[in-house]
Amino acid sequence: MTYDFDRTSKTSIKAHADKLLYKALRQVLSDVQIKKIEPKLNKKRKGHFGDIVEKYVFDKEPDNSPEPDFPEAKLELKTTPIKKSSRKGFISKERLVLGMIDYDTIIHDKWKTSAFLKKNAHLLILFYLFEEDISPLDYKFRLIKLLDLLGDLPAADIVQIQKDWETIAAKVTAGKAHELSEGDTFYLGACTKGATAEKSYRSQPNSKVPAKSRAYSLKQNYLNFIVAENKATIEKEHDALISEWVPETIESIVHNKLKGFIGLTTTEIEKKLGRYSASSSKSYYADLARAMLSAKKKKIAEFEKANVTMKTIRLKKSGTPKESMSFPAMDYIGIMNEEWDESTLRDQLSENKFLFLIYKYDEDGSLRFNKYMFWNMPYADLEEHARKVWDEVRTRIAAHRANDLPGIAFNPVCHARPHGRNKHDKAPTPYGTMVKKQSFWLNASYIREQIKKDSLTRHDAVGFHC
The missing domain is CATH 3.40.600.10 (DNA mismatch repair MutH/Restriction endonuclease, type II)
Known part of the structure; x- marks a missing residue:
């Protein structure tokens, strides 16, 4: 796959991503790349497929930087699975993780200048169809979406996401990061991230109690409304x-x-x-x-x-x-x-x-x-x-x-x-x-x-x- 796109331009990066639409990695990557990837595939490790996409489709080494994946374009890349529902069409398979919560810095952040928004204000989301019994190299991409978190979502949703972020920040500031739960908030959650062993715990400010590592995430049900192909059906079935x-x-x-x-x-x-x-x-x-x-x-x-x-x-x-x-x-x-x-x-x-x-x-x-x-x-x-x-x-x-x-x-x-x-x-x-x-x-x-x-x-x- 050639990398002839402008890394400073959201539209150019999106156009490059669109080459994946209705295709699987096996159809767009070279035989040399496939042979390199295949022996190392790990379906059980969350994030592994996204790392492959980042490296071989966008020629970018995966990292844990607080900056967006394409810093010059201020664009964060996300790869997430969907599944087929006989009644609802495509639905999200899981929450969309949006980076780790830094307990030490969030207590000093304000919403509009927060590390969260710096990384996630503009998202390029690649939705692929998860199938249990096939190789990840054969997952097909069904939706490629460029999402301006503060521009494309309904105003009510933006206000709610801001309130959710403030709820998380307030709990950490109060020295209660160890008590965070996804149920604390509505659309933007604080999900556990990392192994279940002791190494998944870390220190927090304003408390001596170790807290589980957590990440921001858009909740699975919320993501369903972004994935939904037929907005009219949603409006018909739901009252707002x-x-x-x-x-x-x-x-x-x-x-x-x-x-x-x-x-x-x-x-x-x-x-x-x-x-x-x-x-x-x-x-x-x-x-x-x-x-x-x-x-x-x-x-x-x-x-x-x-x-x-x-x-x-x-x-x-x-x-x-x-x-x-x-x-x-x-x-x-x-x-x-x-x-x-x-x-x-x-x-x-x-x-x-x-x-x-x-x-x-x-x-x-x-x-x-x-x-x-x-x-x-x-x-x-x-x-x-x-x-x-x-x-x-x-x-x-x-x-x-x-x-x-x-x-x-x-x-x-x-x-x-x-x-x-x-x-x-x-x-x-x-x-x-x-x-x-x-x-x-x-x-x-x-x-x-x-x-x-x-x-x-x-x-x-x-x-x-x-």
């Missing part, structure tokens, strides 16, 4: 809370939409909305929540992009939730093939943000909208308690005890118990039997404590909680 050109964060728009319903009973809320539906319906509270948010469709674009899950919590008069909170049924076989850092449960708890809509029963039995809160599991609870339950579940399955998983008394944060449609709803185990479907649950008492903590740290002026 915010006009895309209104510079407002998700938290502030949710606050503005919900604050007028605080203190009302469900009957009063329905009257105010001019809608009436059967409270016995299984989807009643989810439908009511969407109506309060002025959403008519089941999917809300901002929540889909940010991996926000709405959960209705009904509190008894004592303040304890009526029930524990469930997650999808576990895969008895799959969980035995996972490592904790890449496990389904950890992903559900660390990458998701929850919007709790909290109702409380009055003395007369009326159910009243008490408050709402955005929540994600604190890092210490995730690593100390959720992991302990996950480990115990694996231990018992390995001992052929999938029908005897740790109950609510085992741990103050979560437990496992049946979650099937009925006693006949079963799933296979690694040891060949069928056992009732079960899932992980957050304990009702734990949810109560999290709601209490939110009330103590509430700051209405910003509108993050209410």
